[in-house]
Amino acid sequence: MAKTLYDKLFDSHVVHEENGAALIYIDRHLVHEVTSPQAFEGLRLANRKPWRVGSIVATADHNTPTNGWDKGLAGIADPVARLQIETLTENIAEFGAKAYFPFMDARQGIVHVVGPEQGATLPGMTVVCGDSHTSTHGAFGALAHGIGTSEVEHVMATQCLVQKKSKAMQVLVEGQLNPTVTAKDVALAIIGKTGTAGGNGYAIEFAGSAIRGLSMEGRMTLCNMAIEAGARAGMVAVDDTTIKYIKGRPYAPKADQWDAAVAYWRSLQSDTGAQFDLVVRLQAEDIKPQVTWGTSPEMVVAIDGRVPSLDLAKNAVQKADWERAYAYMGLQPNTPIKEIRIDKVFIGSCTNSRIEDLRAAAAVAKGKRVAANVKLALVVPGSGLVKAQAEQEGLDKVFSEAGFEWRQPGCSMCLAMNADRLEVGERCASTSNRNFEGRQGQGGRTHLVSPAMAAAAAIAGHFVDVSQV
Amino acid sequence: MQAFTQLNGLVAPLDRANVDTDAIIPKQFLKSIKRSGFGVNAFDEWRYLDHGEPGMDNSKRQINPDFVLNQARYKSASILLTRENFGCGSSREHAPWALEDFGFKVIIASSYADIFYNNCFKNGMLPIVLSADIVDTLFNQVAATPNYKLQVDLAAQTVSTPSGETFSFSVDAFRKHCLLNGLDDIGLTMQHQDKIKAFESRHQQAQPWLYN
Numbered sequence: 001m002a003k004t005l006y007d008k009l010f011d012s013h014v015v016h017e018e019n020g021a022a023l024i025y026i027d028r029h030l031v032h033e034v035t036s037p038q039a040f041e042g043l044r045l046a047n048r049k050p051w052r053v054g055s056i057v058a059t060a061d062h063n064t065p066t067n068g069w070d071k072g073l074a075g076i077a078d079p080v081a082r083l084q085i086e087t088l089t090e091n092i093a094e095f096g097a098k099a100y101f102p103f104m105d106a107r108q109g110i111v112h113v114v115g116p117e118q119g120a121t122l123p124g125m126t127v128v129c130g131d132s133h134t135s136t137h138g139a140f141g142a143l144a145h146g147i148g149t150s151e152v153e154h155v156m157a158t159q160c161l162v163q164k165k166s167k168a169m170q171v172l173v174e175g176q177l178n179p180t181v182t183a184k185d186v187a188l189a190i191i192g193k194t195g196t197a198g199g200n201g202y203a204i205e206f207a208g209s210a211i212r213g214l215s216m217e218g219r220m221t222l223c224n225m226a227i228e229a230g231a232r233a234g235m236v237a238v239d240d241t242t243i244k245y246i247k248g249r250p251y252a253p254k255a256d257q258w259d260a261a262v263a264y265w266r267s268l269q270s271d272t273g274a275q276f277d278l279v280v281r282l283q284a285e286d287i288k289p290q291v292t293w294g295t296s297p298e299m300v301v302a303i304d305g306r307v308p309s310l311d312l313a314k315n316a317v318q319k320a321d322w323e324r325a326y327a328y329m330g331l332q333p334n335t336p337i338k339e340i341r342i343d344k345v346f347i348g349s350c351t352n353s354r355i356e357d358l359r360a361a362a363a364v365a366k367g368k369r370v371a372a373n374v375k376l377a378l379v380v381p382g383s384g385l386v387k388a389q390a391e392q393e394g395l396d397k398v399f400s401e402a403g404f405e406w407r408q409p410g411c412s413m414c415l416a417m418n419a420d421r422l423e424v425g426e427r428c429a430s431t432s433n434r435n436f437e438g439r440q441g442q443g444g445r446t447h448l449v450s451p452a453m454a455a456a457a458a459i460a461g462h463f464v465d466v467s468q469v
Numbered sequence: 470m471q472a473f474t475q476l477n478g479l480v481a482p483l484d485r486a487n488v489d490t491d492a493i494i495p496k497q498f499l500k501s502i503k504r505s506g507f508g509v510n511a512f513d514e515w516r517y518l519d520h521g522e523p524g525m526d527n528s529k530r531q532i533n534p535d536f537v538l539n540q541a542r543y544k545s546a547s548i549l550l551t552r553e554n555f556g557c558g559s560s561r562e563h564a565p566w567a568l569e570d571f572g573f574k575v576i577i578a579s580s581y582a583d584i585f586y587n588n589c590f591k592n593g594m595l596p597i598v599l600s601a602d603i604v605d606t607l608f609n610q611v612a613a614t615p616n617y618k619l620q621v622d623l624a625a626q627t628v629s630t631p632s633g634e635t636f637s638f639s640v641d642a643f644r645k646h647c648l649l650n651g652l653d654d655i656g657l658t659m660q661h662q663d664k665i666k667a668f669e670s671r672h673q674q675a676q677p678w679l680y681n
Contacts, residue, residue: 015668016661021643025668027679037502080500080523087502132560146584148562150591158658197554232583253678261678296487317486417496436489438514
């Protein structure tokens, strides 16, 4: 029978099946400081050891500061955050890992940037991490999803997860994207169509000519946002773009295994005639740069649109949701998006902090100045290696000369666990993934956009169509 | 893990769709390296008027009187009634830890985000899915009835109202078994270690590069 990519990835990892639940084997376990301490403690209390230390790749990212690195660990003012980062180092020293990139290591960064960059994420793998944006790694034709801390402990102890197979959804984007439309806009447009609960219970495969045309960075952005559509896992089939990206990376297969690996990886696509439980179609040419207006990623419109009015709400529950969002965001229905003025800009996060994202933002910022009403425009590279690459290309200077702050890598203001955050009432153009109430700081107002759109908003002081800058 | 079998519990209504895990437990509390003590900060930004940080004396903070869970009539609630896509967003298990520590053992909604749903079962909590229409009915009954309680029976997979209406819900057989018996699933999985080892050796032979 014709199989979907999801079927192939799931079925090839089943260890045992019972009562409709499968035990699936996990190839790669990514670990960070926030969701692992209780799992390591659980192992310790039960006197258990990790099943396969060689599957673990760890780094510190959520809590790490993006400045003050000259003071080292002592520069982390918050003692609770510092303890959590130190605890990760102690746990890795005690239990072991294939690779650990501690705070301030040249390769440290956001776990979903570091994994692929190191070649630690490979096609055909099952990848888990105690972080919902693990869906990012599906860009490589891998089955990747976020798990809770109990499951982090379960994977460490047994190398397996108890899973029920999800339904399969295909999101088909055919055609040619306009040059100023990025993977981020595609992701937001899809969520605008499906809603944030549309993918609940599904694994999504993104396919179609517009998806095949995306770089690996773009595919990672898209799969990263699958969770915002409600799907634990998003994925893209393997092709030349995938294979070219992996070749030569530190943990990629070496010469003697390369050909066999590539031969297997090329089979990682949905068979012709494979059946999906749901197919969602978008036409690439119809997608414009997107801006979220509310407190859920599904509250999104195109840059030439307006904050929707209540009569467009589909039911009473959504109406109530929108009313709360207007109040929280300090916006009136029917306000043109281009008239919304911003206070801060954040370019970074596991969604949009890779080299291609920084290039796109720098191309817009080059030779311009951040508007006077923008108090802070932060650029936070996804990893130490992304930062080094950007500096080699002179992007740091482009940003600094335009009035952006060039920072050290980490999750930063995507979730504001460190000192980078919005104050009450501040409005931010952000390349991150969630515009929930309080996400970037209590009372902060987040508008999700692509890196180029964030840079354009920084220059104009309000949202603008990047194609018209 | 603590077993869950039956509960006759007071119901608190949280009438919002898409309640995300950032709202259930804000990020500043995720810096803890412990599993306990999150209940006092559940829904922190909605529940208090001032900004909360770890280590604060929460008894001295300004309570938001408009937030439903602060109302006296819901003080000892153990069942949370809410709307679609509850628990969306971050995978943080701190969200069920906070709800459980707050006193909730059962959640009723028309749908959940997948990771949150799964995390509940790992903590002896039962997330129940009922249709949007039934959820609507329950919201109306809670509003109209002081001290409104529901009877939840996991073995029978039913929720019963004070007036005797009974609604059935579905639950995955394996999760039900674990919850009814309070089973630690690491222990269960370890019973299959020979199968895991056998799989691993086949897998390594087929894709040796995964084991470099």
